[in-house]
């Protein structure tokens with residue numbers, strides 16, 4: 001791996017090495033450009049991963065630590081925001097792809113033009129994307145092939161046309177998948193094998209999944225999860241053109257008087273400030289951190305924050321919404337084995353005006369509990385909380401339960417936003433993100449409606465007991481979407497249809513922040529398709545000397 | 548994502564140093580006095596009792612609590628000290644003849660816990676006990692994988708399908 005000096009002006013600086021950043025680093029370096037990737041988290045290797053639930057879920061071993069980098073939260077602008085953790089993301093080389101569940105499906109063609117199809121939704125800034133599914137399709141295919149995705153092409157009757165099947169067959173069905181599939185068919189629905197960023201067979205030098213079961217929240221010791229850490233980042237390294245620099249917390253993107261970016265200032269591991277120079281910058285820090293960084297990079301020329309002449313930066317933050325319904329079954333499921341999800345339905349995906357509200361859902365069968373979270377949170381609300389009866393239920397339910405999770409629409413609403421908290425600072429002295437969020441009434445209706453569909457499925461599956469979680473408890477968001485949306489109108493969006501900042505010719509922003517609508521969540525396939533496309537467009541500009 | 552315990556975790560965040568310290572091999576008590584440990588253990592023993600199968604006591608949950616208070620949850624020491632004192636006061640009130648929590652009969656301990664069930668101390672003690680029972684043994688509890696055996700989790704790097712009853716039946 002090359003080592004560049006901060007005073008070297010590299011072709012591209014990539015901020016963040018997650019879902020998008022890892023892809024961009026690989027694409028630009030294989031195209032021959034010199035690249036430095038600045039990542040605030042550590043560069044962990046397979047040997048650093050473990051099945052230590054307490055460390056990963058309760059001590060933030062792989063994710064943002066709210067003690068060091070807190071955020072504040074309020075429901076509306078009239079309130080004073082309080083410190084409480086409301087979002088989580090992977091904070092290591094590979095970002096959120098290291099510990100994600102790895103559900104990996106494409107948005108539907110209609111997702112990109114849903115506003116035209118459905119019409120306006122009052123109280124929201126629901127709008128069409130500036131690109132179509134057909135434009136993005138080649139990049140979905142590229143992502144699936146490059147990263148290694150398992151799935152069955154054609155099995156989801158609602159999916160758009162695809163130019164290639166998945167490179168790998170689906171993973172084996174679990175007991176939850178069998179029960180879910182039977183129930184869905186009974187209800188006239190179309191269950192399909194979950195497309196997963198997990199290798200069902202050996203692929204490009206990596207082995208097949210051994211079904212240990214510790215995927216969500218954990219890093220994969222077997223290099224089987226197709227994180228950017230395991231897949232594309234090694235390809236970037238191999239070019240000899242790309243330096244991955246972990247432990248670098250970017251605090252500011254640097255600009256000159258001509259209004260161009262010239263590099264970025266970061267805190268190194270000794271908290272010294274270092275300026276890395278670059279001809280162009282790719283900001284890939286995620287749906288919240290990218291906004292934070294633009295706002296922290298305000299200057300005389302960009303008083304509202306970098307690339308924010310529209311004032312749109314931070315607006316239209318879309319939360320990770322979904323209803324969670326669990327069921328108890330007679331025979332052992334042993335759901336703790338193998339990947340978390342094996343069957344999905346998209347029958348309820350499309351919005352239907354006849355329902356009286358905008359919204360839709362993808363629903364999957366899953367078991368994403370581990371022993372501690374199960375012991376603390378998974379039993380039905382009427383179950384005893386401690387004592388002999390608690391112990392008995394804990395022992396029985398763990399292997400006789402599965403859950404369904406819906407991924408529901410989350411409308412873009414301008415007042416749902418990310419900005420900088422006026423008082424709270426992080427451990428480096430930087431202002432922290434302030435989240436202002438409340439459910440749009442249609443999002444709430446969608447959650448209740450989806451919950452009913454999930455209960456029907458659990459009933460049809462033969463659950464002997466069914467319980468669900470309060471839908472107003474939106475918890476911690478794990479899919480950080482919106483805030484720096486794509487669009488053709490510089491007054492209403494932050495980046496153009498190729499993810500270039502409207503205001504800054506050599507600044508590109510691609511990650512969860514680019515999403516115009518939430519579709520039905522689980523955004524990573526789409527984020528990575530956008531990243532392939534944006535990197536290609538930026539590389540073409542750089543080659544033509546248009547940077 | 549609706550995972551309440553992640554949001555409302557009663558724990559404070561550990562530094563890397565704390566985690567390393569907490570994960571050292573099991574040693575005798577490091578923070579709690581033997582007397583305090585024995586009194587607390589009497590309470591954890593009714594949170595996850597030992598009946599036909601091992602419970603919090605056999606899993607060594609008290610060692611998880613000891614590690615927690617020594618390292619990542621050291622800012623919860625006062626809550627424990629005050630909570631234990633309040634539990635002792637409650638004991639004296641409910642069972643004036645008794646001399647210690649450890650000496651109470653199980654039914655008495657249960658009655659006492661019901662009386663303090665809504666306190667922050669009990670909520671944290673319950674969370675710590677469950678965590679100690681079910682966390683990987685690196686953290687001091689779940690000794691001999693007692694907690695994982697209780698839920699039926701076999702810890703292996705590799706399984707082959709079928710995994711459960713229904714996928715086997717479907718083959």
Ligand SMILES: Cc1cc2nc3c(=O)[nH]c(=O)nc-3n(C[C@H](O)[C@H](O)[C@H](O)COP(=O)(O)OP(=O)(O)OC[C@H]3O[C@@H](n4cnc5c(N)ncnc54)[C@H](O)[C@@H]3O)c2cc1C
Pocket residue numbers: 015016017018019020021038039040041088089090091092093094095096097099100101102103104216217248249250251284285286287289290293478479480510511512513521522523524525527
């Ligand atoms: C538990 C969990 C399960 C999930 N499961 C799924 C799933 O099944 N399917 C799905 O599609 N999605 C899933 N997700 C969401 C998925 O992780 C994200 O959608 C995806 O990783 C977002 O990609 P991104 O490129 O926007 O940002 P990220 O992957 O978050 O990458 C951003 C990177 O930038 C770094 N960074 C941020 N700020 C700075 C800074 N100032 N300086 C330097 N570096 C910085 C971060 O440390 C991080 O590494 C899950 C998320 C969680 C938490």
